[in-house]
Amino acid sequence: MKQKTRPLILVILLFVIISTALVLVLRFTTGNDGVETDTVDPFSAEGRAHGLGDAGKAEFLTILVYDGEGGVSSFMVGGSTREFQDFVAAVRDARQAMGEKDDSFSYLLVFSFGDRSTLELPYSRNRNLLAAGDQLFTPSSDIGPMIAGVEERFAR
Numbered sequence: 001m002k003q004k005t006r007p008l009i010l011v012i013l014l015f016v017i018i019s020t021a022l023v024l025v026l027r028f029t030t031g032n033d034g035v036e037t038d039t040v041d042p043f044s045a046e047g048r049a050h051g052l053g054d055a056g057k058a059e060f061l062t063i064l065v066y067d068g069e070g071g072v073s074s075f076m077v078g079g080s081t082r083e084f085q086d087f088v089a090a091v092r093d094a095r096q097a098m099g100e101k102d103d104s105f106s107y108l109l110v111f112s113f114g115d116r117s118t119l120e121l122p123y124s125r126n127r128n129l130l131a132a133g134d135q136l137f138t139p140s141s142d143i144g145p146m147i148a149g150v151e152e153r154f155a156r
Helices: 002-029 052-057 082-092 143-155
Strands: 060-066 072-078 095-097 107-112 118-124 129-132 135-138
Touching: 052 082, 052 118, 060 082, 060 143, 072 082, 072 143, 082 107, 082 143
Parallel strands: none
Antiparallel strands: 060 072, 060 107, 095 135, 107 118, 118 129, 129 135
């Protein structure tokens, strides 16, 4: 019995040593091929900066609705839906508008990208305006009815 277990123990020990060596080698070499690239870290401020034209590259849209009493409702629109494409078209083709952001911006459209970055656009339903930074934009179509359609669908 002693003769049969000795080779088995050696095989198991050898397997553990080789597995450990492979894990260590892969851990320190994966993703480090020595090639310099111009990629931007998606978690840096530069990597997360998206413009209105990038909305179509998002994977999904989250609509946050703030009521006057501090409550928040949220709705998610998938990137492969017709609704999502309508929102993208309205945002992508928005025109710059005059004015300043005020308390009427009670909606937040959040386009989420695959690299975990977002494009966040406050929206005023009363004025049909989007805010991007300190600039205002008029969507190419009224976003209010689109949001109402999403709210209605979730209310059922």
